[in-house]
Amino acid sequence: MSKAYTKWKCDICNEQIAWDELFTYLSNKAVVHFSCLKRKAEASGKADAEHLKAILNSLEEELNGIVNYKQRLGLIKDEEIKKYLEQAEKDAEKNAALFTRLVEKYI
Helix, strand or coil: CCCCEEEEECCCCCCEEECCCCEEECCCCCEEEHHHHHHHHHHHCCCCHHHHHHHHHHHHHHHHHHHHHHHHHCCCCCHHHHHHHHHHHHHHHHHHHHHHHHHHCCC
């Protein structure tokens, strides 16, 4: 089975981003793999290691949540349940954006 790819390339590694990979949007509208953003932030040395770890772990959890909600939405037929899952996904996207902005301060 082949991977399904997005229309974006990672702004850091320049590789195509697959839908099943964790990725986020930077404030300049660039799209990056979470793993690339994490490596870049950790290598910068601009943040306290424990603070950065907390932010990155929180961002990763939100990105995993988005992927999980999208997968579940494809399985659910009940409109009420779909509505709740869609709202939870939107909340996770909003939280991921907040954590991404924090990480950007350290790259």
